Amino acid sequence: MTEMNKQWLLKSRPTGEPTSDNFELVETPIPVPGEGEFVMKTIYMSLDPYMRGRMNESKSYSASAEIGEPMLGSGVAVVTKSNNAAFKEGDYVMGMTKWQAYSVSDGAGIMKLDPKAAPISTAVGVLGMPGLTAYVGLLDFGQPKEGETVVVAAASGAVGSVVGQVAKIKGARAIGIAGSADKCAYVEKELGFDICLNYKEPDFIEKLQAACPDGIDVYYENVGGDVFDAVLPLLNDFARIPLCGRIANYNMVGNPEGPNMLPAFFGDMLIKRMTLKGFIISDHYDRLPEFLREMGSWIGSGQIKYKEDIVQGIENAPEAFMGLLKGKNFGKLLVQVSEDPTRG
Amino acid sequence: MTEMNKQWLLKSRPTGEPTSDNFELVETPIPVPGEGEFVMKTIYMSLDPYMRGRMNESKSYSASAEIGEPMLGSGVAVVTKSNNAAFKEGDYVMGMTKWQAYSVSDGAGIMKLDPKAAPISTAVGVLGMPGLTAYVGLLDFGQPKEGETVVVAAASGAVGSVVGQVAKIKGARAIGIAGSADKCAYVEKELGFDICLNYKEPDFIEKLQAACPDGIDVYYENVGGDVFDAVLPLLNDFARIPLCGRIANYNMVGNPEGPNMLPAFFGDMLIKRMTLKGFIISDHYDRLPEFLREMGSWIGSGQIKYKEDIVQGIENAPEAFMGLLKGKNFGKLLVQVSEDPTRG
Structure with missing residues (x-):
């Protein structure tokens, strides 16, 4: 029997949260390389929140997937x-391998x-785009000073976990926010954040106030x-808000409800002389060499730790992705599509 | 008969828009200077939108006036x-002379x-805080490049008029927004903005789109x-929004009504990689020497023009101030409290 390629296609565009109906698994022949081409067998498929935006037809900051075409995404392959x-x-390579077992x-x-x-798995995690997003957003735009307080949400995730650890390396206090007691324990004990709070607890707001007696100098905004x-x-005068992504609003449809915060927010921005800076990591690839050098040494010395949440089998990708948007993963989410020969 | 001091006291704190009931005019003896002190006779009292914030008890970025004490504000005096x-x-001096004829x-x-x-009147206008606010906000935070489009509201006012003229000097397009046909004509013909639009016209939004065919690169936010x-x-990728004041919201009470724009705004900030920067000019007095040198030369060469709206008599200060908050002034608003011996 000939081995086939497996591909997850975008079947339909989601309205709000994606459902399994939006994805279709097909088997196709393994591609044959043309002149100057090569075939890559996916080992790890990276699942990231930004992929939700690529399922929309409407303008996002990255190209949309087309209906009937493979879901977009990067991965590690051989x-x-x-x-x-x-x-x-x-x-071994890293690149846009999409949601499929083989690509050309x-x-x-x-x-x-x-x-x-x-x-090799770290090339889509702590040493890849999530790590670079954390590094550039915190150091270039957050600019934490010694003794300042840095707050980051999704603190056990691929980006948040690096933000807090780099903040600690720079002498700042790191306050994490996460969605379960397990995650919070990991963030405090393993990653070394000063405090990690569960935003699902009823007294979360009071605990956040207590955790930030000197206010917040940098809020790394990645959830909304x-x-x-x-x-x-709680934001202090001259606070910096790097804004790299908003998991909580990716599923948003039409006009969200809630209090009108824009005028009050602008008032705060002015009175506190704050800076809000939207950024997309693909504009900052020039920082990659320094990032790889510095992050590589921090990982080598044990100053930066990371955790991977590896789901087995390409068949389980849509479910894992839908869970990611709800915060069900614990660590950088990967789908193992084929064996990793480098792992003992 | 002995000459007396005239002082406008804060009688009560306004809720929303100030009314004449919030101010009280009193006559008191002219102060006598103690050791190392001197008496100043106010010539021009400056009226500025930020003063509305100083009437509140709640935290603003500058000290509040106390009930029964003179209204705060700077002026030119002898x-x-x-x-x-x-x-x-x-x-001749410039400083915190408050709303009064004499101060010590x-x-x-x-x-x-x-x-x-x-x-000497320019020391509270184009060569004073309003001019410096325009200069620092536009050049340090707006950073307009040649050929880019800069939009500023209150374009005939003390800050907006300088923002657009400096944008033109730097080779950018300057689009002004103002509240009457007269003001717009002045902004286009006298100040040399490319276009000035009246925001009260029903087709303002369409006209703004037409005036900015390449989008907006810098929005100098001073009205809200x-x-x-x-x-x-209309904001472009990498747009900059210096945020220096919000006349439209100074009178705001409690939670304003309207659509909830904050999540949508954050989405735009991210997708367009924009920077929003709140600032208060008193943090940037280090820029004063360069500003005075450069702005002085631009005024001398006729590249920067300015207009003053001078109300005669300290008695008329509250009415002039309430008009300022509604955009009734035309040019930098001053109250002439005593004769200006330097003016021919």
Whole structure:
């Protein structure tokens, strides 16, 4: 029996939260490389909140997936066949492998990995876009000073966990916010944040106040929604708000309900002389070399820890992704599509 | 008959828009200078939107006026009696003279003026805090590049008029927004903005779109309210929003009504990678020397023009101030409290 490719296609565009009806699994022949091309066998598929935006037809900051085409996304793969001298059979690579077991490429946007330097899975996590997003957002836009207080939500996730740990390295206090007692325990005990609070607890707002007796100097905004409402009154003069993503609002349809906070927010922005800075990591790839050097050394020295949440089997990708948008993952979410020969 | 001091006291704190009941005019003896002190006779009293905030008890970015005490504010004055070697009788000065005909000072925060260098009234206008607010907000935080589009509201006012003219000097397009056809004509013909639009016209939003075919790169936010709603959809990727004051919301009481724009605004901030920067000019006095040098030369060369709206008589200060909050002034609003001996 011939081995087939497995692909998750975008079947229909979701309204609000995605459901399993929006995805379709198909089997197709494994692609054959043309001249200068090579075939990649996916090992790890990365699942990230931004992918929800790519399911929309409406303008997002990244290209939309087309109906009937594979879901977009990056992953870690091994080259299995090659007509390209730069990518040899057995090479490990990272790039836009999409939601599929096999993909073909001419090498554009594909990065080779050294499995001896770091586990290959980290290329889509702590040493990949999530790590870079945390690094650039915190250091370039958050600019925490020694003794300042940094707050980040989704603190056990791929981005938040790095934000807090880098804040600690820079001498700031790190306050995390997460969605369960288990996650909070991990963030405090393993990652070394000063405090981590469960936003689902009824006295969350009071606990956040108590955790920030000197107010908040940097709020790394990566969730939106209710957490921001709790943070806003605690922000200090000259606070910085790097804004990199808003999981809580990705599923938003039409005009959300709730109090009109914009005028009050602008008033606070002025009175407290705050800076709100939206950014998208693809504008900041020039920071990649320094990031890889510095983050690599922090991981090597144990100053930065990371956790992976690996779901087995490409069949389970949509369910894992829908869980991600609800905060069900615990650590950087990956789907293992094929065996990782580098892992002992 | 002995000449008396006239003082406008804060009688009560306004709820929403101030009314004449909030102010009380009293006559008191002219103060006598103690050791190291001097008496200043107010010539021009400056009226500025920020003063509305100082009437509140609630936290604003500047000290509140106390009930029964003179309204706070700066002005231009002449020294009439002095026990301070640094300030001689006949010296012209600028400083916190409050809403009164005479004040006493030990010199703290008082700046001497050279009436030969520029008309003394400009020390609270184009060469004073409003001019510096425009200069720092536009150049340091707006950072307009040649060919970019800069939009500013209250374009005939003390701040907005300078913002647009400096934008033009830097090679950007300047689009003004104002509240009457007269003001718009002045902004286009006298100040040299590319276009000025009357926000009270029913097709204002369409006209703003037409005036900004390449979108908006810098929105200098100094009014808030409906104007911002019209600007937001036109903002370009990497747009900068210096936020220096919000006349439209100074009178706001409690929770304003209207659509909940905060989540949508955050979405735009992220997708367009915009920067919103609240600032208060007193944090940026280090820019004063360069500002005075550069702005002085622009005024001297005729590249920057300014207009003053001078109300005669301290008795008319509250009415003029209430009109200012409604946009009734046309140019930098001053109250002439006594004769200006330097004006021909």
